Amino acid sequence: MTFDNSPQTAADPSQAVSKRKLHPHVDLQVDRSWFDELQQRIGKNGPWDDWTLYQLAMEAEEAKRVESFEELQCLKTLPAVEPMPHQISTASKVLHEMGGRAILADEVGLGKTIEAGLVLKEYMVRGLVRRALILVPASLVLQWVRELNQKFGISAVAQKKEHTWGYDVVVASIDTAKRDPHRERVLGTDYDLIIIDEAHKLKNKKTTNYQFATQLRKKYCLLLTATPIQNDLDELYNLITLLKPGQLGGQSEFAANFVVDKRLPKNEDQLQEALSTVMIRNRRGDGGIHFTRRFVKNIPLSLSPEEKALYDAVTGFVKERYDESGGDMSSMLSLVTLQREVCSSRDAVFLTLVNLFKKTSEDSPIRPKIWELVEKIKGIKANTKAEKAMELVKEMNEKVIIFTEYRATQEYLLQFFRSHDMMAVPYRGGMNRGKKDWMMDLFRGRAQVLIATEAGGEGINLQFCHHMINFDLPWNPMRVEQRIGRVHRLGQTEDVRIYNLCTLGTIEEHIVNLLHEKINLFELVIGELDHILERFEGGDSLEQRLAKALLESGNDQDLQRQLSMLGSSISQIREEVKSTGSNPYAPKPDLLIRTDRLGTEVNP
Amino acid sequence: MNAKQVHKFVGRYLEATECSILEKSPAHYTVKLSPQADRELTNRPYYWSFVDRVGAEPETMSFLFVTDKDKYEASLQAKTAMEEKIEPQQQDSQAAAADAALARSFGFINGSINAPRIPREELYFGSRKLEQLFEAAKSNGSFVYLFQEPDKRGASPFQSTAYTAWLGVNMKVEFACDRKREEIHSFGVSLATGHCIDGFHERLLKAKLTPRLPANVHVTKNGISFGKAQTIVEQQLERKLKTYDYTWATEAAKRLEEELERIQTYYEPLIGHALDENKPAIQEQYEQRKAEIRWQYEPRVTASAINCGIFHMEGIE
Numbered sequence: 001m002t003f004d005n006s007p008q009t010a011a012d013p014s015q016a017v018s019k020r021k022l023h024p025h026v027d028l029q030v031d032r033s034w035f036d037e038l039q040q041r042i043g044k045n046g047p048w049d050d051w052t053l054y055q056l057a058m059e060a061e062e063a064k065r066v067e068s069f070e071e072l073q074c075l076k077t078l079p080a081v082e083p084m085p086h087q088i089s090t091a092s093k094v095l096h097e098m099g100g101r102a103i104l105a106d107e108v109g110l111g112k113t114i115e116a117g118l119v120l121k122e123y124m125v126r127g128l129v130r131r132a133l134i135l136v137p138a139s140l141v142l143q144w145v146r147e148l149n150q151k152f153g154i155s156a157v158a159q160k161k162e163h164t165w166g167y168d169v170v171v172a173s174i175d176t177a178k179r180d181p182h183r184e185r186v187l188g189t190d191y192d193l194i195i196i197d198e199a200h201k202l203k204n205k206k207t208t209n210y211q212f213a214t215q216l217r218k219k220y221c222l223l224l225t226a227t228p229i230q231n232d233l234d235e236l237y238n239l240i241t242l243l244k245p246g247q248l249g250g251q252s253e254f255a256a257n258f259v260v261d262k263r264l265p266k267n268e269d270q271l272q273e274a275l276s277t278v279m280i281r282n283r284r285g286d287g288g289i290h291f292t293r294r295f296v297k298n299i300p301l302s303l304s305p306e307e308k309a310l311y312d313a314v315t316g317f318v319k320e321r322y323d324e325s326g327g328d329m330s331s332m333l334s335l336v337t338l339q340r341e342v343c344s345s346r347d348a349v350f351l352t353l354v355n356l357f358k359k360t361s362e363d364s365p366i367r368p369k370i371w372e373l374v375e376k377i378k379g380i381k382a383n384t385k386a387e388k389a390m391e392l393v394k395e396m397n398e399k400v401i402i403f404t405e406y407r408a409t410q411e412y413l414l415q416f417f418r419s420h421d422m423m424a425v426p427y428r429g430g431m432n433r434g435k436k437d438w439m440m441d442l443f444r445g446r447a448q449v450l451i452a453t454e455a456g457g458e459g460i461n462l463q464f465c466h467h468m469i470n471f472d473l474p475w476n477p478m479r480v481e482q483r484i485g486r487v488h489r490l491g492q493t494e495d496v497r498i499y500n501l502c503t504l505g506t507i508e509e510h511i512v513n514l515l516h517e518k519i520n521l522f523e524l525v526i527g528e529l530d531h532i533l534e535r536f537e538g539g540d541s542l543e544q545r546l547a548k549a550l551l552e553s554g555n556d557q558d559l560q561r562q563l564s565m566l567g568s569s570i571s572q573i574r575e576e577v578k579s580t581g582s583n584p585y586a587p588k589p590d591l592l593i594r595t596d597r598l599g600t601e602v603n604p
Numbered sequence: 605m606n607a608k609q610v611h612k613f614v615g616r617y618l619e620a621t622e623c624s625i626l627e628k629s630p631a632h633y634t635v636k637l638s639p640q641a642d643r644e645l646t647n648r649p650y651y652w653s654f655v656d657r658v659g660a661e662p663e664t665m666s667f668l669f670v671t672d673k674d675k676y677e678a679s680l681q682a683k684t685a686m687e688e689k690i691e692p693q694q695q696d697s698q699a700a701a702a703d704a705a706l707a708r709s710f711g712f713i714n715g716s717i718n719a720p721r722i723p724r725e726e727l728y729f730g731s732r733k734l735e736q737l738f739e740a741a742k743s744n745g746s747f748v749y750l751f752q753e754p755d756k757r758g759a760s761p762f763q764s765t766a767y768t769a770w771l772g773v774n775m776k777v778e779f780a781c782d783r784k785r786e787e788i789h790s791f792g793v794s795l796a797t798g799h800c801i802d803g804f805h806e807r808l809l810k811a812k813l814t815p816r817l818p819a820n821v822h823v824t825k826n827g828i829s830f831g832k833a834q835t836i837v838e839q840q841l842e843r844k845l846k847t848y849d850y851t852w853a854t855e856a857a858k859r860l861e862e863e864l865e866r867i868q869t870y871y872e873p874l875i876g877h878a879l880d881e882n883k884p885a886i887q888e889q890y891e892q893r894k895a896e897i898r899w900q901y902e903p904r905v906t907a908s909a910i911n912c913g914i915f916h917m918e919g920i921e
Binding site for chain 2: 018020022023025026027028029030031032033034035037038039041042046048049050051052053054055056057058059060061062063064065066067068069074076077078079095096099100101125126127128153155190214215217218219220241244245246247249250251252
């Protein structure tokens with residue numbers, strides 16, 4: 001029997017509970033229900049329980065007993081996760097110094113989810129939290145559920161139907177939660193703990209999300225955001241008001257005491273002190289947080305004469321179609337894919353050509369042209385890249401992950417490696433969870449090589465592997481970053497080595513050049529790319545712009561020129577982002593660096 | 605609880621609930637549950653209500669409980685390595701081809717497809733299954749009525765030994781504000797004399813107990829009522845707790861006051877400046893925040909029973 005200590009029930013002690021004063025500040029409440037039950041059983045002469053189970057019940061309680069106010073008990077119960085020192089110290093600070101209400105504002109990639117999970121688990125182990133609500137963007141719901149279940153052994157449930165609200169730990173999107181019929185259920189519940197992920201989306205006081213969040217009833221509360229101060233100080237004020245109204249004074253006092261201009265704080269020391277009791281911000285440069293280095297090597301390869309012939313033929317074919325279409329971009333993107341596929345494997349092109357063939361009408365003049373290309377494919381006997389990849393893998397003699405964009409290439413590589421007596425396992429987005437986990441286990445165990453088509457999505461954390469081969473490169477830099485993020489993350493103990501296979505004299509050469517030299521993608525700090533792309537992509541994605549440049553340019557030089565223009569506009573943005581932190585509109589570059597310091601920093 | 609302790613705990617639970625252990629090692633148990641354990645551990649309330657209504661013979665589940673994952677996996681690997689050595693690839697090539705063909709169409713197939721599936725559960729401190737075992741132990745180990753087994757040696761068959769009935773109770777005491785710690789106290793009150801002992805459970809563990817009244821034993825008449833005994837337990841507990849240091853509570857009360865003041869500085873001007881029509885809503889929010897802060901910080905000590913029983917022990921005390 002535990003005491004339900006929600007605000008309503010605390011007020012009306014039931015009869016089976018006696019209350020007396022122990023100390024001016026504390027009452028002792030004794031639950032007497034055990035005694036009533038015992039008397040009943042004596043009256044009825046049973047039923048009586050087993051002596052061994054009686055002892056075991058006591059042993060279980062002794063094992064679960066929370067010995068001290070301080071120590072983190074949950075660490076003993078988490079074999080599936082090994083938190084970093086800064087995550088542990090953050091969790092203890094939230095628990096012991098902040099009373100369980102805090103903004104966790106670590107920079108991207110430092111594991112805010114782990115910190116929040118630790119806090120939640122610790123409160124559950126201590127019996128201080130039973131009901132918890134986790135509000136996250138819809139796209140992250142399942143990921144949170146999985147992490148809490150797998151890493152923390154917490155039975156979290158994704159909110160799907162109305163009855164799901166009855167579970168103890170529910171993960172839901174705030175947009176669902178605030179709507180009827182859910183709204184009433186949520187606002188009518190006293191939550192022991194509420195976690196809000198991506199909390200910077202709440203910063204505007206006037207939005208329905210913010211107002212909904214203020215109405216939630218909670219004991220403890222965690223707000224997670226990597227960018228607590230994106231635009232102005234008022235937004236920070238609003239976030240803190242959700243947690244601890246009045247922490248920075250009333251709105252007018254706050255304005256008078258701390259704000260010079262929207263983005264310019266004053267009395268920084270005081271502000272910092274006031275913030276330090278509600279906000280924790282770990283930064284990448286802090287002691288104890290250590291990312292290993294990345295080494296990137298481009299491996300230029302010359303195509304074999306047969307491959308080159310195919311590439312040229314395909315390029316000619318694509319150009320022809322483009323000219324015929326009169327510059328219609330939409331249908332052209334798939335044709336550009338053909339060119340990229342040639343650089344990957346003949347299998348990939350072949351599949352696309354076959355599909356294209358099926359789509360064209362029987363009397364189309366394109367059909368014979370496609371056949372010509374297929375004939376060329378037949379002439380190719382070896383794959384230059386695959387052979388190089390094999391050579392690299394043998395040289396490294398360690399676990400390697402190979403990424404490709406194409407299913408057909410993946411299949412080909414699997415066969416190729418197998419025929420050379422090397423154990424390789426596949427990984428792709430279409431696999432179900434169980435199969436993915438199984439492939440991971442194989443890779444962790446016997447297989448030396450993992451061949452993956454998908455990098456996105458959680459669950460593929462490969463810290464135990466530090467070699468990566470980009471068999472071909474996606475045109476979307478975010479996807480490249482995701483690939484790297486699989487191996488280069490917290491917990492990786494080795495320097496990460498990345499190899500880009502790059503065929504000379506093809507579009508691939510241009511792309512590698514752009515991503516590597518111009519964006520310097522491979523050396524960017526984790527999370528930095530977000531900011532750059534956010535600003536760069538005004539409408540058209542980088543992918544689309546690339547395709548356009550490729551098709552429109554008459555010759556190689558022209559293409560070179562267009563790409564270098566793209567490249568320099570990106571590097572320019574990069575410089576800007578670098579100098580202003582995350583805020584593109586900051587009046588002074590040094591300001592954001594200063595506001596960035598405002599949170600408490602934890603040095604474990 | 606380390607892996608060894610977990611292993612021992614699980615073994616004792618399985619034995620106490622009469623489960624049949626099919627196989628065991630220091631790192632695992634393969635077990636067919638008894639009906640009692642099945643009801644507690646398998647989350648099949650519908651199945652059991654069906655069995656109860658129809659009176660069918662229940663089919664209980666089997667489990668592989670792994671209590672030490674590393675050790676278990678190591679032993680598995682050693683085992684497969686052994687097997688591979690013993691039968692080196694003498695498989696019929698046709699059968700192998702058939703397997704490969706099946707594998708191509710269906711993916712990996714477990715050869716022993718007809719064998720009953722035995723789900724595997726990792727039991728480590730903090731795992732849900734072990735937590736379920738803890739709960740099962742508690743729900744079937746709450747109220748006992750036991751007798752000490754007399755020391756056989758030297759007992760005359762013509763002499764009756766005097767026994768005293770005790771009310772024994774294990775209590776969990778929780779000290780909580782926004783943080784928490786716990787203590788466990790075990791009290792025994794002699795129903796003959798009202799004498800109260802602390803650490804009663806340890807004393808019970810040293811004795812041999814049985815649910816049946818042993819021969820040649822008589823129980824001394826109770827001198828006090830159950831109600832009186834229960835009051836003695838509470839008084840004893842209270843006396844003990846009063847000697848404790850309550851700095852934590854004073855600090856929590858102070859934090860509580862500070863927090864209340866802080867939101868006051870926020871809400872009072874806000875209410876003051878608000879339009880009349882908005883005032884009730886803000887007032888309500890203010891009240892809610894106050895309730896939350898009390899809920900969060902208010903220091904409290906609560907005591908509840910883990911389990912209890914009547915114990916008949918040798919001697920008059």
